Amino acid sequence: MPEGDTVPGTSGTRRTPRGLETRSRIVDSAAKLFYVKGVNATTLDDVRLASSTSKSQLYNHFEDKLVLIHAVIDVQSKFVLAREEQRLRGVKTLTGLRRWRDTLVQANSLQDGSYGCALGAMSVELSDNDEQSRQALNASIDAWRRMLVETLTRVRVLGILAEDADPQRLGTGLLAALQGGYVLAQNAHSSEPMAVALDMALDHIESFARS
Amino acid sequence: MPEGDTVPGTSGTRRTPRGLETRSRIVDSAAKLFYVKGVNATTLDDVRLASSTSKSQLYNHFEDKLVLIHAVIDVQSKFVLAREEQRLRGVKTLTGLRRWRDTLVQANSLQDGSYGCALGAMSVELSDNDEQSRQALNASIDAWRRMLVETLTRVRVLGILAEDADPQRLGTGLLAALQGGYVLAQNAHSSEPMAVALDMALDHIESFARS
DNA sequence: GCTTGAATGGACTATTTAGACCAAACTTAG
DNA sequence: CTAAGTTTGGTCTAAATAGTCCATTCAAGC
DSSP states (O other), rough: OOTTTTTOOOSSEEOOOHHHHHHHHHHHHHHHHHHHHTTTTTTTTHHHOOOOOOOHHHHHHHHHHHHHHHHHHHHHHHHHHHHHHHHTTOOSHHHHHHHHHHHHHHHHTTTTTOOOOOHHHHHHHTTOOOOOHHHHHHHHHHHHHHHHHHHHHHHHHHBBBTTTTOOHHHHHHHHHHHHHHHHHHHHHTTSSSHHHHHHHHHHHHTEEEEE | OOTOOEEEEEEEOOHHHHHHHHHHHHHHHHHHHHHHHHHHTHHHHHHHHHTOOOHHHHHHHHHHHHHHHHHHHHHHHHHHHHHHHHHHHHHOOHHHHHHHHHHHHHHHHHHHTTTOOOHHHHHHHHHHHHHHHHHHHHHHHHHHHHHHHHHHHHHHTTTHHOOOOOOOHHHHHHHHHHHHHHHHHHHHTHHHHHHHHHEEEEEEEEHTBOO
């Protein structure tokens, strides 16, 4: 029984580094396909082809398509949250928030608004059909919301925003503007509506600025 | 050649009232299924069953699934736009806008946020896979946006909003807040985030109120 | 180098789904 | 009534898709 370099797998089975490598190649390919084609429009054969794997590898690592979907939600959540955390980390002023806005709009305009938000799109497609997916995505999106709330709290604590600014509500509103911006941008194939939506949210936040 | 009561069909073929009745039963059933399950997750057999029709009826009225999808986009667009027009028609004040907000939130809370926006959800699922669907949905969503712009213009003209309030941008922002609210509400299974998002947008609009 | 379990390649099956087809029933103009 | 086209029920085919299986290879501990 080989032990040394093995790693405990998700479902009790041991995994070797080579297996884990394959597994993550599958998940990454699936994540990309889900993002550009949608979850239901992506077949396992698409995934197999994109990841250069075989059927047996797919089913060695994932019981069925739903389990793969959950794995994708997991890595995609980690990826998006890490990216957004990185983007928000240094924001301490209203100018910082505007720069954050610019980053989002620029990234979105690079693909002409296409594909929308990876988490938002999966949520729209899966929330009402698979409760487990909904809950996982809900946890991630709420973590994202809390990141915005923390950023706004930080800005307020620094005395830039007045006491009556409510970071909870402003954070939720800001995330909604962003998500709505993604939807409209994807539909219009232009990042313009996202820019307008974020500007509105930021203008509103700025209305709480201390004079 | 029977003529009298026939009606010109979409693709040149003549249709009788009975046929048109069947056709709309198919489209209505498909629209409902697309709304609750999503487009790709709905099979033609689902549609056949829900509309109590046979395969031959489906293919008598629609060349293939894509044509059916376009037909659904068409009726769903008309339905949503008519409903929203009706909801916005009488709005002439800020209080009216708040009442409009209440209607949306209440309707959304009746289904615990589920299903989101019929047009927005289809757009997210179809925009990057079928250009024709994207364009049709884009036309409808933009008509919706213009309805909001007109409402805000009306309110401004009445002297309730100041001259520097830009109905174009405010309307886009308002629609984005609504769409983002739908996304978050569907994900959270609660209409709460939609309420917060709309409140933010309306607070912002109200900041342009004449004193 | 032998053994053992993980990993792999690929063929194979089962099921689902889209779509074609046809004969019978219906509808209506003439 | 009759003819011509429409509508319908149902069956049948083709393709796509999910999922199974097994013989072989690989990697590591002994």
